[in-house]
C-alpha cells in the first residue's frame with residue numbers, strides 16, 4: 001500500500017508504549033499483570049441475562065440514535081433529580097470513548113485549544129489533534145491536584161474546552177469539591193466549555209464524588225458502564241449536558257457510530273438496578289493493600305479513586321524501571337505513555353490479591369536493585 005494513502009492525522013499519534021506492554025503480556029505464561037485498565041470482576045448476572053433476553057427476543061437491529069427510551073429516560077430521571085437543570089439532556093453513546101469523540105467533533109474547530117491535564121488519559125491529546133484541535137497540557141506534578149490557577153494561566157482567546165477526568169486515570173487522584181468548584185467557576189467566567197469525564201465516578205474511596213456540573217450547569221458530562229459494571233466490551237456509555245450540544249452530538253452519532261450496541265443497552269438498563277458498592281469497597285481494600293505495600297519504597301501521591309496509582313520511579317527513567325520490572329514479569333506502564341514526563345509509572349490494582357501481593361514483592365525488589 002502506498003504511504004500516501006494515510007492521512008496526516010494518523011501520523012500525529014503513536015500508541016506503541018502501551019501496546020508493547022500488552023504484546024509482552026500475551027507472550028508470558030503467568031505475568032503479574034498490573035497494567036490492565038478495566039475491572040477484574042465480571043458483568044453482573046442481571047445485566048448479562050437482560051442482554052441475553054434482548055438478543056433472544058430479537059432486539060438486534062439498530063436502536064434509535066439517541067439510545068433506547070428505557071435507558072435514556074431512566075438516566076435522565078436520575079440526572080434531573082441530582083442536578084435539576086432544565087436544559088440538561090442525555091445521549092447514549094458507544095462507550096465513554098464514543099462520547100469523547102462526539103464531544104470533540106461537536107465543539108472543536110481547527111486550531112481551537114483544548115486544555116488537558118498532564119498526566120492524562122491516553123486518548124485525550126491524540127483525539128484533540130485528530131479533530132484538528134491543539135492540546136494544551138497543564139502540568140499537575142508532583143501531587144496531581146487540580147489547580148484552577150494553573151488553568152487560568154493556560155487559557156488564551158483560542159481556548160475552547162477543558163477536559164477534566166476525576167477520579168483520574170492514570171494517577172488515581174480525585175479532585176476535591178473546592179478544586180472542582182474553582183475550575184467550574186473559571187470555565188463559566190471565561191466561557192470555556194468544561195467536559196467532565198466521570199467514568200470512574202463510582203470509585204471514590206475517601207469522600208463523595210463531586211461533579212463540576214453541580215457548580216456549572218453548562219458542563220458536559222461523559223460517563224459510562226465500562227468501569228462501574230465491568231462492561232468494557234459492551235460499549236455502552238452516556239453523555240449529559242446542554243440540550244443544544246447533546247443535539248449536535250446526536251446528529252454526529254447518526255453519521256458515525258449510528259447507535260450504541262442495541263442488546264447491551266438493555267443489559268445496561270438492568271445494570272442500573274445492581275448495587276455496585278461492594279465493587280467499590282473491594283477496590284478500596286485493594287488500594288489500601290498496595291499503598292501499604294509500596295509506600296515506604298516509592299514516592300506516591302496517595303490515590304483516592306479509580307483503580308490506579310502513579311508511583312515515581314525510584315531510579316532511572318520510568319521506562320528503564322518498567323523494563324526492569326517486566327524482566328521480572330511484572331507488567332506496568334511507563335508514565336511517558338500518559339505524560340510529557342517519563343518519571344512515573346502506572347499500576348492498576350484491578351487484580352486478585354495474590355497477583356497484587358506478588359506484584360508488591362517484586363516491585364520492592366526492583367526498587368532496591370537500582371539501575
Ligand SMILES: Cc1ncc(COP(=O)(O)O)c(C=O)c1O
Pocket residue numbers: 037094095096097098121165168169197199224225226227232236237
Ligand atoms: C478516563 C477514561 N475515559 C474514558 C475511557 C474509555 O471508556 P469506554 O470503555 O467507556 O470507552 C477510559 C478507559 O480506560 C478512561 O480511563
